[in-house]
Amino acid sequence: MNDPSTSLPPIVEAVEVSKSFSTATGLSARVGGRKFVQAVDRCSLRVFPGQSVGLIGESGCGKSTLGRLLIRLETPTAGDILFDGRNITRWRGTRLRRFRRHMQMIFQDAASSLNPRNTVESAIAEAVCAHRPELERPRVLGHITALLDMVGLPLATLDRLPGELSAGEKQRVSIARALAVEPRFIVADEPVSSLDRSSEEQILSLLATVQRELNVAFLFIAHDVETVRRMCSLVAVMYLGRIVEWADTQQLIATPAHPYSRALMMSRLSTRPSQKTRPFLLQGDPPSPLEPPSGCHFHPRCPHADIQCRKIVPLPRTTADGRIIRCHFDFVDGQRMAPVEVSDILELDS
Amino acid sequence: MSHSAPQPPILSIRDLHVSIHGRTDARPILKGLSVDIPRGSTVALLGESGSGKTLAAYAVLNVLPRVARLDSGQILFNGADLRTMPPAGLNRVRGNRIGMVYQEPSTSLNPLLRVGDQISETLTTHKGLSHRNAREQVISLMELVGIPDARRRYSQLPHQFSGGVKQRLVIAMALACHPELLLADEPTSALDSTVQAQILDLLSRLITDLRMSVFLISHDLGVIAALADRVAVLLDGMVVEDGAVRDVLEEPAHPYTRALLSGKPRPSGTAVEESLPASSPGCPFLRNCPHRLPVCSRAMPDPFIPKEGRMVRCFLFGEPPGDAHE
Numbered sequence: 301m302n303d304p305s306t307s308l309p310p311i312v313e314a315v316e317v318s319k320s321f322s323t324a325t326g327l328s329a330r331v332g333g334r335k336f337v338q339a340v341d342r343c344s345l346r347v348f349p350g351q352s353v354g355l356i357g358e359s360g361c362g363k364s365t366l367g368r369l370l371i372r373l374e375t376p377t378a379g380d381i382l383f384d385g386r387n388i389t390r391w392r393g394t395r396l397r398r399f400r401r402h403m404q405m406i407f408q409d410a411a412s413s414l415n416p417r418n419t420v421e422s423a424i425a426e427a428v429c430a431h432r433p434e435l436e437r438p439r440v441l442g443h444i445t446a447l448l449d450m451v452g453l454p455l456a457t458l459d460r461l462p463g464e465l466s467a468g469e470k471q472r473v474s475i476a477r478a479l480a481v482e483p484r485f486i487v488a489d490e491p492v493s494s495l496d497r498s499s500e501e502q503i504l505s506l507l508a509t510v511q512r513e514l515n516v517a518f519l520f521i522a523h524d525v526e527t528v529r530r531m532c533s534l535v536a537v538m539y540l541g542r543i544v545e546w547a548d549t550q551q552l553i554a555t556p557a558h559p560y561s562r563a564l565m566m567s568r569l570s571t572r573p574s575q576k577t578r579p580f581l582l583q584g585d586p587p588s589p590l591e592p593p594s595g596c597h598f599h600p601r602c603p604h605a606d607i608q609c610r611k612i613v614p615l616p617r618t619t620a621d622g623r624i625i626r627c628h629f630d631f632v633d634g635q636r637m638a639p640v641e642v643s644d645i646l647e648l649d650s
Numbered sequence: 651m652s653h654s655a656p657q658p659p660i661l662s663i664r665d666l667h668v669s670i671h672g673r674t675d676a677r678p679i680l681k682g683l684s685v686d687i688p689r690g691s692t693v694a695l696l697g698e699s700g701s702g703k704t705l706a707a708y709a710v711l712n713v714l715p716r717v718a719r720l721d722s723g724q725i726l727f728n729g730a731d732l733r734t735m736p737p738a739g740l741n742r743v744r745g746n747r748i749g750m751v752y753q754e755p756s757t758s759l760n761p762l763l764r765v766g767d768q769i770s771e772t773l774t775t776h777k778g779l780s781h782r783n784a785r786e787q788v789i790s791l792m793e794l795v796g797i798p799d800a801r802r803r804y805s806q807l808p809h810q811f812s813g814g815v816k817q818r819l820v821i822a823m824a825l826a827c828h829p830e831l832l833l834a835d836e837p838t839s840a841l842d843s844t845v846q847a848q849i850l851d852l853l854s855r856l857i858t859d860l861r862m863s864v865f866l867i868s869h870d871l872g873v874i875a876a877l878a879d880r881v882a883v884l885l886d887g888m889v890v891e892d893g894a895v896r897d898v899l900e901e902p903a904h905p906y907t908r909a910l911l912s913g914k915p916r917p918s919g920t921a922v923e924e925s926l927p928a929s930s931p932g933c934p935f936l937r938n939c940p941h942r943l944p945v946c947s948r949a950m951p952d953p954f955i956p957k958e959g960r961m962v963r964c965f966l967f968g969e970p971p972g973d974a975h976e
Contacts, residue, residue, distance in 0.1 A: 358842035359813075496699040496869070501913055524843055567847035569872025571911065573896045581851055582844050585812045 309385050310346040311517045312370050312403070312485050317379030318342055319365055323590065337589045339365040341541035342379065344616070345519075347485065352511055352518040354528030354549065356564070357538035358586060363521050366538070367487040370519060371403040372396060383485075401431055404478035408490035410470035414462040420473050421458040424448075427480035447476040451506060468499030475506065485517045492527055504530055525553060525565065537561045540589060540597040543616070547623035558625045560598045562634065596627070604629060604636045658729055659686040660831050660863045661710070666723035668705050668714065668887075679705055679718070681887035685865075687831065692857055692864040694874040694895070696910070697884035703867045706884075707835045710865070711744050727831070746776040749824030753836035755816035758823070759808040765819050766792070766804030772826040791822040796852055814845035818852065825856065832857075835867040850876050871911065875899055880959075883907050886934030888950075893960035903962040906935040933964070941966055 319340040339362040347353045347370075357363045368374045372381060372388055380389045388399065407413045414423055424444045429435065435443070448457060451472040462470055471491060478486055488507065492500040508531050511518055520528050528535055529549050537545040537558065545558040556562040566580035582601045587593050596614050599605040614626045630637040668680040679702040687693045697703035708714045710725055712732060725732045727748070732740060744750075752758050760768060769791060770784035779787070785804070792800035795818040808816060817837065824832060837853065838846040854877055857864055868874055874881055874895065881898050883891040883906065891904040902908045932947040933939070939946065943965050953961045954968030962968075 358844065497910070497913060498698070563844050567843040569847075569850075569870070569876055571871035571875050571899055573875045573899055581848055585814050586842070586845065588812075 308349050310382070311349045311351075311384055312347050312519075313382040314343055314345045314366070314370055315380040315382065316342045316344055317366070317369055317376040317381060319362075319369055319374055320377050335590060338541050338592065339589065340369060340376075343538075343541075343543045345370070345536060345543065345546075347517045347519055349484065349517055350511070350515040351534070352520055352528075352532040354525070354532035354535035355519055355521045355538060356523060356525055356528060356535060358523060358564075360586070360589060361538045362541040362589075363538050364489050367405070367489055367519055367521050371400070371405060371485070371487055373405070401481040402483055403485045403487070404481065404483040406471075406474055406478050406486060406488040406491045408493050410467065410474045410494075411462060413474055414470060416462050419459050419461055420448075420453075420465075423462075423473060424477050424480055427477045431481040443480070444476075447479055450479065450510070451476045452502075466499070467495050468502060471495065471499070471503050472506065475503075475510065479510065479514070479516075483516060485519070487519045487521065489521045490523065491520075493523070500527075507531060524568065525549070526568065529553065537564065540587060540592055542597060542626055543624075544598065544627065545623060545625045546616075547625075551621065551623065557619060557621075557623055557631060558598075558627050559602045559604055559631070562631075563601075604631075657689050659726075660689045660728060661685075661687040661865060662724070662726040663706065663710065664724040664726065666706065666709060666725070667721040668702065668709055668718055668723075669721055670718050672717070676719075678721075679887055680709070683723070683884070683887060684889060685882050685892075687863055687865050688880075689830075689863055690861050691879040692862075692866055692877055694866040694868055694878035694881040695884055696868065696871070696874055696881050698869055698910075701884050702887055703869075703884055704835055707833055707865070707867050710833065711748065711750070712740055742776070745772055745829075746827045747829055748831045748833055749827070749829035751817075751820050751824045751832065751834045751837045754840045755813060755820045756808060758820045759816060761808050763807070764805045765808055765811070769819065769823045769826055772823055776827050788822070788826070791826055792819070794825070795819075795822045795856075797822075812845075813841055814848060817841060817849055821849075821852070821856070825860070828860070830863060832862050832864045833867075834864060836869070837866075838873060839868070839870065846873075853877060871899065883910070888934075888963070889961070890935070890963045891961065893962075897960055903956070903960075903967060904935075904964050905939045905941055905966070909935075909938065 317340060318338065320336045320338045323335045323337060343366055355363050355366065365374060369376050370381060372391065376389060380387055383402065391399065421444060424447060425440055428440050428443045445455065448455060453469060453472050457469070465473065491507065492503050495503060504527065510516060511531060518531065520532050522528050525535065532549055535547065535549045535552055536543045537560065539560045545552065545556070545561045547557065552561060553565060556565045563580055563582050584601050587597065587600060593600050595611050596605070596609045599609040602609065608628055614628050616624050616626050618624055619630065663683060663685045666680050666683040667678065669676045669678045683706055685693060685695060695703050695706060705714065705718055709720055710732065714720060720733065727743065732743065759765065766785065766788050769788045770781065773779045773784040773787055774781060789800045789804060792803065797803060797815060797818055811819065838849050841849060850873065856862065857877070866874065866878055878895045880893065881895050882889045883898065883904065885906050891898060891902070891907050898907060899911065902911055931949055933950055936942055936946050945965055951963050951965045953963050955961055956967060
């Protein structure tokens with residue numbers, strides 16, 4: 301893939317990771333039998349130092365699980381997670397906890413990720429002290445002040461409680477807290493989805509500044525391409541546990557290759573009534589992850605699907621223009637070309 | 651749209667004032683909201699989160715939460731004021747002559763009841779149908795909103811449906827009694843974008859086919875562009891701009907509308923509450939307005955009608971006020 305910083309090894313890399321969850325535990329599992337949800341299915345992803353990668357997909361497609369796997373909040377059921385070249389897949393306990401300061405997460409709902417009874421100062425101080433226990437109190441305060449300044453909050457915020465802050469301000473506090481440990485990689489899981497339009501703009505430009513100035517690598521999870529396009533040069537599109545396209549952001553917006561990516565791009569609504577175009581409507585509804593369709597997960601809704609899509613799981617392959625897609629077909633201007641030979645797929649995949 | 655006929659609007663909200671009462675103080679949220687929904691057209695109320703647009707919808711149906719109070723104003727449905735209507739009369743209007751679709755479909759459905767029975771309840775209550783007759787109508791309604799295999803799915807429970815299909819069920823429920831007016835509060839905001847496109851397509855077909863009047867409440871310019879004929883822009887509890895969707899979204903007049911369209915309604919401020927001084931007499935967009943005049947901090951401009959069917963409240967338009975020059 302065309303990476304900006306090819307000389308450096310990736311800061312974080314997922315190699316064919318999978319994660320499945322059991323739907324039943326305890327007695328109900330023994331009586332009713334266990335079912336598994338394959339939340340993430342052999343996904344590979346790389347983020348280079350200082351780079352931002354977008355991960356988009358509809359709710360329930362497994363994008364948050366993949367984000368949590370990358371920073372080992374979840375343990376994969378298969379595959380490997382490499383951080384800075386080290387295989388951290390099976391790390392546990394103190395070793396993992398110490399290592400965690402290199403990676404942070406920013407959640408969608410800042411309100412629920414802040415303790416309502418702790419002031420902004422103590423929320424950030426906790427992170428600063430965990431990171432650098434040797435610091436004395438005045439130095440800690442100095443750090444906190446610098447962090448508040450970085451995220452654009454006035455000093456008066458220090459002794460406020462989360463309940464006294466607006467949603468955008470709360471998100472700024474959680475960004476400040478994430479930055480307190482000087483992480484090298486941050487997973488931002490829908491950081492602006494619960495904000496209104498103006499706060500969204502402000503938080504997006506704040507995150508872009510943080511990324512540029514502190515050279516932190518980001519995995520930016522969102523449900524649409526609009527929120528990631530400003531920050532991320534590369535973007536992965538996920539559908540029901542699989543990464544179906546991995547492309548340059550501008551390339552994806554201009555000429556989405558996978559039929560699902562195309563549906564996603566074309567379901568963006570124009571705000572200009574005179575340019576109202578009929579969106580590319582998918583058939584049917586998103587399938588249940590409990591009973592994923594056979595073959596290509598997208599085939600029941602795909603207008604181009606044929607027998608091979610129903611039977612054969614498409615493996616990731618690199619297209620002529622350098623993206624990785626999981627589809628049996630190539631498309632030119634939305635027209636399906638002849639199927640790619642299965643031998644080609646296997647060869648490209650290996 | 652048929653404006654030419656001098657028919658009265660199906661719904662007319664006039665000078666609506668609603669306030670939220672805390673333990674010690676009351677905060678006005680809607681400060682003289684006026685919107686007309688002409689028969690057969692779709693009118694959108696555009697507002698950011700926290701602007702009070704949902705309170706307007708609740709006020710129409712007289713289902714305001716306990717902390718909110720309707721202080722003054724009229725809500726005329728076919729000329730009759732819903733505010734002064736006795737509860738029994740109101741119950742004959744709600745769900746019957748006015749259908750409702752809310753944002754989150756799962757909160758509109760009872761998780762313990764079969765979905766078909768929930769839809770047929772509207773028909774047995776309002777139309778006095780027998781259960782058997784209602785069932786047949788419900789099945790055809792479910793087919794109308796694009797639910798395949800409706801006969802079998804009638805007996806399923808809400809959790810067996812995906813979010814998009816649940817919203818289709820809620821739409822079927824809203825349409826069951828052939829309402830004259832559909833009230834849709836963020837009907838697609840909880841849905842994923844490909845599903846949103848499907849539901850918008852369904853809604854716009856139904857609106858045309860059934861010649862419905864719709865009061866659409868949304869923050870999403872894309873949804874409004876897709877469905878509405880007219881749009882009223884809500885700022886600080888008042889409509890600051892109003893007109894045909896094409897005019898307002900393509901040639902916005904009010905600086906706030908322009909800022910909304912560019913995606914940066916408040917470049918420097920933070921929350922809505924903070925940028926709106928509680929009791930200042932001036933324009934609520936004052937602090938963030940790139941075009942402000944001295945007069946803007948002293949008074950709220952009167953509505954100016956640049957052309958038939960268009961309104962804007964801003965001193966940049968219309969006759970300059972007497973003391974504009976300083």
